[in-house]
Amino acid sequence: xxxxxxxxxxxxxxxxxxIKEVLPLVQKHGDDALAYxxxxxxxxxxxxxxxxxxxxxxxxxEIVRMRGLAELKDWWxxxxxxxxxxxxxxxxxxxKMASVxxxxxxxxxxxxxxxxxxxxxxxxxxxxxxxxxxxxxxxxRFSLSD
Amino acid sequence: xxxxxxxxxxxxxxxNFRWAVGSVQQGERHLSGADKGIELAAIGRRCAEMEYEVMxxxxxxx
Numbered sequence: 265x266x267x268x269x270x271x272x273x274x275x276x277x278x279x280x281x282x283i284k285e286v287l288p289l290v291q292k293h294g295d296d297a298l299a300y301x302x303x304x305x306x307x308x309x310x311x312x313x314x315x316x317x318x319x320x321x322x323x324x325x326e327i328v329r330m331r332g333l334a335e336l337k338d339w340w341x342x343x344x345x346x347x348x349x350x351x352x353x354x355x356x357x358x359x360k361m362a363s364v365x366x367x368x369x370x371x372x373x374x375x376x377x378x379x380x381x382x383x384x385x386x387x388x389x390x391x392x393x394x395x396x397x398x399x400x401x402x403x404x405r406f407s408l409s410d
Numbered sequence: 411x412x413x414x415x416x417x418x419x420x421x422x423x424x425x426n427f428r429w430a431v432g433s434v435q436q437g438e439r440h441l442s443g444a445d446k447g448i449e450l451a452a453i454g455r456r457c458a459e460m461e462y463e464v465m466x467x468x469x470x471x472x
Contacts, residue, residue: 304452311455392465398458406459410466 272313279309314401322397323360329390330367335380339370416471423467430460 269277283306290299330336343366347359355363371387374380380387399406437454439445 301448304448308448308452308455388465392462395458395462395465399462402455402458406462408462410470 270316272316275309275313275316279306279313282306282309311402314404319401320357320360322401323357323364326364326394326397327360329393330364333371333387333390335374335384335387336367336370339367343367419467419471423464423471426460426463426467430457430464433457433460 282302287299287302287306290302331340343363347363371380396408399408433453433456436450437457440447440450440454
């Protein structure tokens, strides 16, 4: 465990520097393309900081939801034998990412093979919830309202 | 000429879907090393916006 300030605090500090000091200087210089890329970079630092802060909790939520999907029941059982516990929330962050990626690939396969139809409410809800969680990190200003 | 709202909705869904695929491709372009620029990396993370929009439009299509 590292000392404070923690990683997201460091990212916040860099983001602050970029928006308050670097960007005005670049704009004064008249380089519009670089000003744009500076803004994009500033925005990405926010994405990384939010992912650091909440990423593991939402990843755990996603795993719990995926484990409840009837379409993945048999798949999880086989996967669990092969991957020795990487599908539990005690696994490492990377192992959990790999599990979710593999689970999503399996769902995509079933959709392609039309084993999952468009009327699957549980899966629809899971996909929508997962997107909400992604958007809270990648673009929290994105409107989720109907 | 009358505008058919259902057709408009259909093309809105298509437009979002198309741009969602585009954002994945741009993210892949960054990951492949073909263009390591920061813009493509950022666009790769925007796919969820169009995916969400597609689902919202379908939900409201009735």
